[in-house]
């Protein structure tokens with residue numbers, strides 16, 4: 071074969087190759103280990119969401135992908151290339167910041183074209199790229215405005231537009247919606263999902279909001295204290311959490327977890343507790359009040375009406391608090407003794423290390 | 431029923447408005463009371479002397495005999511038309527300002543860029559550069575006069591080690607001007623440095639991250655982002671520095687007393703001489719008014735340029 075074919079093959083990205091790979095990546099600030107051994111592969115075109123409580127290292131991971139932060143040990147690869155020592159601008163990534171980071175003294179068009187201008191792209195090409203991106207994001211009418219003259223949602227779009235014009239291989243989003251009000255957040259969430267569908271680029275999205283993670287992700291990476299707790303599709307994480315942390319982090323309202331030895335008498339036998347299990351978890355939406363009087367005995371303490379259903383707070387015999395999602399417009403009054411059954415979904419068992427025990 | 435309700439709401443509205451007006455009046459009164467001490471202070475101690483000086487500037491006033499005669503604009507004519515000293519002094523002041531302002535602000539900005547982010551020992555460096563600002567002008571002048579001596583001065587001894595024959599800094603007019611400018615900059619640069627550090631720290635770090643990610647070099651980030659965002663701070667700093675350089679007095683008095691050959695005789699020092707050495711109160715007052723007008727004009731000019739820049 072001619073040598074040109076080889077070069078061509080090397081540059082077209084193979085969908086089977088990872089777009090991004092972490093190998094045993096660690097990061098410390100001084101003596102503090104913020105990221106402690108992360109291994110991860112992201113496929114080309116995948117939408118991956120990093121989720122975890124505040125301070126767990128999500129932003130740090132993202133900044134290490136972008137090169138704004140260097141890695142203490144391990145390797146970060148983009149495509150087939152180890153990028154540990156590649157400067158940020160050469161990595162083919164673009165980032166959308168939580169603060170938007172729009173330059174206040176530049177117009178929308180100048181903000182979007184900034185990166186192209188510093189790379190000395192001809193003015194006419196900058197203009198046409200900005201025009202393309204602003205058409206995609208419906209920003210055409212706002213190009214001459216300054217950031218201070220925009221609403222929160224519009225600023226968010228400009229920040230995304232600025233990322234798009236550079237035509238990056240990977241998009242990085244750091245909690246891009248957390249400064250917006252609830253309604254706009256839902257709207258922009260959908261827009262980002264559509265954008266991913268249209269562009270098809272690899273996207274890494276950081277959030278501490280598990281609903282955002284569930285709705286957007288092809289795969290979710292759950293982080294805690296600088297380590298990966300579990301990686302999987304939203305459904306996998308919901309149905310088969312690897313451990314107590316993931317079980318309680320994914321799903322809303324969060325899973326009820328009871329100590330098995332504090333369950334009402336007879337319940338443990340009914341559940342068929344596997345060997346080594348010390349805790350049992352049941353999701354609020356899987357539990358219901360059994361009119362026939364079978365199941366776990368409990369007393370109703372409080373109910374919160376939310377429209378389509380109610381959140382009912384109960385106390386199991388033995389004192390353990392329990393929350394269920396109750397469908398329907400009426401719920402029994404406070405103090406009523408009821409029985410709870412698990413008529414769908416799964417019972418989750420955890421051992422003394424909080425690791426899930428899979429039955430069968 | 432309906433009409434009764436309308437009546438009721440009208441009455442209510444009327445009452446509400448009356449109440450709101452009197453409340454607003456009461457609030458205004460409270461506000462006036464709160465600002466009155468500073469306002470009265472301002473009128474008495476700033477506006478009073480200004481008016482007095484303008485008044486004096488139209489008198490021929492002999493401080494010894496106490497005789498004062500109204501001479502109109504004669505003192506101004508004296509300064510602007512008849513007395514060649516005035517133009518010489520004004521030129522000196524402008525040379526001093528033209529040397530000091532860019533040197534001071536440029537150095538302050540460089541120091542601030544180096545010291546606005548935390549690193550080990552940053553506080554030590556900030557203190558080092560700020561300490562001269564709070565050092566007594568007298569001590570500062572004594573030390574520098576000593577260092578800048580012609581024969582045995584430390585600076586010339588150091589230059590001699592490198593084979594350079596240094597001048598007698600404070601005894602030659604041009605060198606003396608350079609020396610008072612540089613020693614003044616070293617003393618005062620810390621103040622502008624602190625102001626620039628505060629301004630730099632108020633720029634969100636995400637701007638820098640975003641720009642770096644987009645491929646901007648350090649110089650591009652400075653030129654296209656940092657510098658424009660510093661403009662409000664630069665305006666304030668330049669006004670304060672320009673006005674301060676026009677008013678410089680103690681430094682000149684202590685270092686050179688305006689010499690040699692009047693080479694460092696600047697406006698503020700000249701006014702002092704006229705008033706308290708030659709007792710020409712009227713003439714000195716006219717000079718003070720001229721200085722006030724120049725300072726005001728330079729300030730307005732800077733504000734104007736900043737406005738035009740933004741438009």
Ligand SMILES: Nc1ncnc2c1ncn2[C@@H]1O[C@H](COP(=O)(O)OP(=O)(O)O)[C@@H](O)[C@H]1O
Pocket residue numbers: 099104122123124125126127128129130131
């Ligand atoms: N530049 C830094 N210097 C020191 N500690 C840092 C720095 N950046 C982040 N950290 C620490 O690293 C941890 C993870 O931070 P971050 O990645 O921002 O968390 P997240 O984005 O998940 O909220 C936090 O404890 C934070 O205090």
Ligand SMILES: [Mg+2]
Pocket residue numbers: 128129130245
């Ligand atoms: Mg973060």
